[in-house]
Amino acid sequence: MLIDAFQTGFFDRSGFEALLRGGVGCITVNCGYWEDTVESLDSLARWRDLLRENSDLVVVAGNASDITKATTSGKVAVLLGFQNTDCLQGRIRFVEFWAEWGIRVLQPTYNNQNETGGSCYEANDSGLARFGREAVREMNRAGILIDISHLGMQTSLDVIAHSEKPVAATHSNSASLYPHKRNKSDEVLEALAERGGVLGCALYPNLTGPEFGASLATWSEMVARTVDLMGIDHVGIGSGRRYNPQPGDLDWARMGRWTRGVDYGAGSKDQSSLNPTPHWFKDIEDFRHLASGLSAVGFSPTEVAAIASGNWLRLFNAVL
C-alpha cells in the first residue's frame, strides 16, 4: 500500500479506480488555493458529493486508523486539505470548524504572503506572523496537519519550531539536490526531521529538475539522497500530481484574483504550461512501479515500506 501525501485536480470515478489499480491506498487531496470560507465550503460540498457517489471505492479518512481500515476493505482513503488559510478569513475559531468538517491538512499560506507568514516566492520572508502563531497552535489543538510545502524558508523554520506536533512538507524536494524556491534547504529538512516531520518527495518535473526526473531510477536515486539527508523515518511520497486538469485550473492556482498580470508559480516563462508528467509516470497506475524503483537503488523491504506508507501513517497517527 502506498500513501501519496499530495494530489490535486478534478477527480472522478475513473481516477479512484486508477488509484486502486496503482496500489495507492491513501491520498491527500487539495480542495483549494485562494478560495474564501464560502467558496471553500462549496469545494468541500463538491468533494462530499463525489465521495458519496463513489463510496464503494473511496472513503474520507479522519485519522491513521481510518486509512488502515480503508485498505483492509479495498478502498482508497482520502485526506482533505487546503493549500491556504484563506478558508479561515482571519477567524481563529474556524480552524476548529474546518477540523470538524473533515479537513486534515492545512498550509498556512500558498504562493503569496498572507496574515500567517511568508511564501517561498516572496523576496522577503516575514517568518511566522502573529496570526500564524495563533493558527499553528490552533491546528495543533484541532488535529490538523500543518503543511509547509509552499512556505518561505524562515516561515518553514518558525512553523517547525513553534508547532508542538510534527509537521510535513507534503510535496517538495531537497533544494541542495535541485535548487528551486519550492524545494527545502538542508537546514529546513534537518529541523523538519529532528521534530519528527516528514517530507513528501515530489514527482512534479518542476521540482525534480530534468536530471532526477529523467527516469524511475534517477527519481529513486533522489529519494535515496534525501534519506541520506533526513534519515529513513522522515521521507515519504507526495507526488504533486494533478488529475484531470481543467481549462483555467492552472491559471486559478497561479494567479487566483491577486494579479492582473501573469505568474508562473513553480514554472517559468519558458515552461509556462502545465509541466507534463514524466514519460515513465504517465498514468496513475504507474504508482505501482515506485516500490520496485526504490528497491533497485538499495532500499530494504522495510525501508521501502517506511517511504511508501509507514512514515506518513506514523505522522498522521501523531497529529490527526
Next chain:
Amino acid sequence: MLIDAFQTGFFDRSGFEALLRGGVGCITVNCGYWEDTVESLDSLARWRDLLRENSDLVVVAGNASDITKATTSGKVAVLLGFQNTDCLQGRIRFVEFWAEWGIRVLQPTYNNQNETGGSCYEANDSGLARFGREAVREMNRAGILIDISHLGMQTSLDVIAHSEKPVAATHSNSASLYPHKRNKSDEVLEALAERGGVLGCALYPNLTGPEFGASLATWSEMVARTVDLMGIDHVGIGSGRRYNPQPGDLDWARMGRWTRGVDYGAGSKDQSSLNPTPHWFKDIEDFRHLASGLSAVGFSPTEVAAIASGNWLRLFNAVL
C-alpha cells in the same frame, strides 16, 4: 420542566442560571437574522464559546433525547436556530452542513421576501418559491425543524403542505384572537395542527395585544382559546423573549442592511422601542408561574405538561 421554543438576545451565565431557577429545561435560541454564511459561523462560534464556558449549566441539544438527558442532569438544553436562510447564501448543500454544525431550527425567511418565499410583512406573498421547495426538502432530510413564524400566510400554508415532516410556528399567536401580521390565521393553524405541527404561544406584547397580555390569567385564557382552535396536542410556548438586549440589536433585527429608512418589525411608529415585557413577566424566573396560570384556566396536569414541554418533545422527536 418547561420548553420555550423561542428566545433571543445576548445570553450570559446569569441568564442560564435564571432559566434553571425558572424551571426552563430547554430553549431554542436565535443565532441570527440577516447574517451571511461567514457571519453566521461567527455567531455559532460565539455561542459555542459561551456554551463551553458554561458547560456546567447548559448543553447543546441535537435531539429530544438530549433534552431529557439535560433535564435529568439539571442543565438547560439549548437548540440552536437561525431566523433566516441567509446563512445558506443560496447553497442547498449548506443545509446539511448547518445540520451537522448543530443548527436544529431554520426559518425560511424573516421579515422580507427572499429566495425561499414570502414574509408576513410583504404586500404580496409569493408562496413557497423554487429554492424554498428545495430547502424544505433538504431540511426534512437533514433533520432541521422548519419555523414558519415570520412567513406570509400563503408561504406558511405551502411549507406545511410541502414538508414531509411536521413544522412549527415557534413564536406566533392566533390572528383570530389578536389580529397582527405576525399571528397566524385559523386556516394556517388548522393546517399546522393537521400535519402534526406545533404553535409556540408568544408572550411578546406586540403579539398578544394589550388584552391577552394584561395578566397571567388573560394570557392563559389566550392559550386555552388557541387549544380550542388547534387541539391540546398542538400548542406550546415560544415566548419570543429577548435576553439582555444590546444597543443596536433591535435595529439590526428590524433594519439589517436592507433599508436606509426605518422599519418597526412587529412594532409600530407609536410603539417603536423594544416592547417591555409584561409587568407579570418581568424576570426569566417568572416562567415558573406559567404552569399554575394554565391550571387556573382549567387545564388538567396532563394538559399542562403537554403545553409546557410534551408537545415540543414529540415534535422534536419526529423531526430532529
